[in-house]
Ligand SMILES: Nc1ncnc2c1ncn2[C@@H]1O[C@H](COP(=O)(O)OP(=O)(O)OP(=O)(O)O)[C@@H](O)[C@H]1O
């Protein structure tokens with residue numbers, strides 16, 4: 001039989017390899033911005049059209065390329081940044097793999113214009129599908145402009161995988177923000193379809209954070225800074241009151257490179273422990289600088305994951321430094337650093353807190369709050385085992401998120417509901433043995449199980465206890481309300497809109513550019529659901545009215561929470577934007593446990609619940625009530 005193995009043509013090999021680097025327009029944005037930074041640019045402009053699907057262009061004033069380099073830059077494994085493998089461990093540039101431009105040229109049409117300061121003329125190159133179409137001298141400004149057009153024009157299957165413009169634009173903004181935050185001394189701008197979204201003047205890191213994340217953070221950032229021989233850490237964390245319900249503004253940069261690290265994230269979270277609610281996330285923008293020899297950055301094609309030579313030291317250092325920073329700002333006076341003995345010798349950690357700072361902290365009211373048990377902000381000494389078992393803790397942290405709606409589908413029942421039913425079925429499947437009947441009878445689609453005039457009472461400000469003909473039921477006030485609101489909003493979204501109640505004192509809302517873009521996008525749907533929101537200058541809005549259920553004074557928080565909640569859902573493809581919005585609103589407006597209810601309110605809630613098309617579960621699949629039947633209760637008493 002003939003031999004069957006063949007070498008793939010270059011352009012196909014490139015297309016395949018490109019899949020790792022360029023997954024969506026935002027990947028190209030990251031690569032092109034990083035190239036501009038590596039070229040020493042002080043001004044970088046990003047222009048996108050059609051969410052980057054039609055155009056991603058980056059114009060920089062960096063060092064430019066010679067005619068030959070300009071051509072070479074599109075070859076795979078062509079880089080000016082490393083020469084041998086050792087260089088990888090001294091790397092100070094963002095790029096080093098020499099494959100970004102080759103990948104982009106394999107899956108899009110690219111136009112490059114570049115000129116070095118020392119050259120008279122620049123070079124123009126047009127390349128598509130890895131083939132050079134044009135190369136000629138051109139008059140150009142110093143620096144480089146690269147335009148990537150019609151991404152995936154030659155790989156339709158990939159193009160079809162791209163998400164909605166809103167989703168792709170979000171990814172682009174995320175990448176842009178990461179680069180912009182890590183280089184505050186470079187001017188960056190972003191224009192989307194002719195509209196300027198960001199215009200970030202050079203400045204300090206703090207100025208950049210405020211420019212990017214929103215002016216509301218101006219007075220709410222705590223500086224973090226420690227220097228040791230091993231590593232430096234600097235940046236800002238948000239004061240505890242800026243913690244949000246979703247992981248959003250959390251950034252780690254190692255040697256200026258944005259990285260994702262659940263491990264280091266846990267270090268920061270544990271420094272904030274007891275200062276913020278368990279299911280909320282503090283803001284942070286932290287930079288760790290250390291000898292590149294202590295890192296391996298080549299573990300992932302997008303370079304967003306790295307390996308530390310000694311991860312534990314970095315963990316302990318981050319945790320201690322953040323605690324230290326919070327302490328210095330009198331946010332917490334507890335200074336018990338619980339550190340791995342290996343790093344006790346590190347300078348910064350041994351640095352004594354000056355007496356005055358300590359005294360000042362002790363005499364403050366805050367200290368009293370923090371240092372007495374039973375006070376809202378009391379800080380427990382750090383658990384000694386924490387470092388070793390960070391993983392368990394992290395998982396625990398994750399599971400605490402149950403207060404947020406789960407993301408299961410709405411195809412009738414969620415897994416949770418399914419397993420509950422399974423359990424019941426198993427227990428029900430009487431095999432003649434004298435086991436007790438199920439602890440709670442679940443009665444799907446029950447209608448009006450509770451009499452209108454029944455005497456109801458509230459338990460632990462969380463449940464409503466209601467007698468039924470067959471026993472009694474426990475109604476979960478929050479989940480029940482969530483179901484009621486969900487059905488009300490769903491009806492309003494498709495039919496008659498909910499009337500907005502005009503506010504006497506309209507509230508203005510200042511958002512980050514990314515949130516503003518999101519709110520803009522949701523405006524029509526929100527209008528239908530009873531919110532009157534109007535644009536009011538750059539990234540600002542006026543809330544003119546809200547649905548009657550939102551109490552005055554809470555409008556701003558309601559919208560902020562709503563955006564957070566929406567982002568929480570936004571990675572979930574199963575749901576339409578409207579469904580996500582409705583779920584977010586229902587969750588967010590539902591009365592929370594801890595809210596006392598009058599008899600009238602309990603009756604109203606119970607009646608409304610049983611008017612629902614599906615009163616028994618929330619949209620996410622949690623049961624809204626559990627019924628306990630008489631015969632089961634009798635058996636419990638062994639009768
Ligand atoms: N904006 C730019 N200005 C000047 N030179 C550039 C620019 N963009 C790319 N280059 C040159 O082209 C080369 C190839 O770029 P490319 O992004 O493909 O690889 P890289 O940055 O070296 O590594 P990586 O694939 O990790 O990004 C770079 O090494 C650099 O010399």
Ligand SMILES: [Mg+2]
Pocket residue numbers: 031034035094095096100101
């Ligand atoms: Mg590069």
